[in-house]
Amino acid sequence: MDMKLEVVILPVSDVDRAKDFYAGRLGWRLDADFPIEDGYRIVQVTPPGSACSVIFGEGLTGQQAGTLHGLQLTVTDIVKAQEELASCGVEVSGPFRDETGAFHHAGDARRVPGAHPERASYGTFAAFEDPDGNAWFLQEVTERAPGR
Template identity: 40%
Template sequence: MKLELVMVPVTDVDRAKEFYVRAGFVADHDQTVSEEVRFVQLTPPGSACSIAIGRGLTGMVPGSLDNMQMVVADADATHADLVARGIEVSEVVDLAWGRFVHFADPDGNRWSLQQLPAWSTGAGGDGERPGA
């Protein structure tokens, strides 16, 4: 079983789509089904799981996602890349269980990007898990 899609509640679909594309996500689909329903699927670089933003997709309150987490190979490089793309991010935070960079979308949905410690992966902290 694999996680395929996570709904991210937003107020302005176009603004959110622009933000996530600027952050490096790939816009896979943008389909207006009806006046009430628009579905936009975006995939983070290297991820098998996508996010969906849109209209008429979820009853969740915009900005209510707190601490969605993705694994990155290098927190410093990811920080530099996001800053270069104009994304407001935290400084890199070093903790015993990894190195973290945090950001939020325009609605306040918060993301954590974690560089796993080498001891947790056995492969240099790249986040790749055997059999994934």
């Protein structure tokens, strides 16, 4: 049976500020904004080209705002993705790679500045945060691993 990740719940402190950041500044598709009742509101946005959406709002999670770290967006050109985010006023760190040559460590430990030397698929990253401090990574994937 297929199991597809379709929604990630993002803890935010100010729903309207998050909506402005994701749907306004970043231009992610605004799928829904349902103010169900006092203290319960659902906002859903979807990154361009993604099958997985992000939901935030009120009464959705017990997580503290800004505590979700390690969300990842896959891009085919890390430099172009950084330029697009920067043009929206988003500060992006990178590109960088991990000194192990594999996935990245938590935070900025063991980062090596610059793209992977051979621009190997899956080897180059960049990072940014939303206004609450939820941390996102970009990973450059130019050729998918077999079976993906």
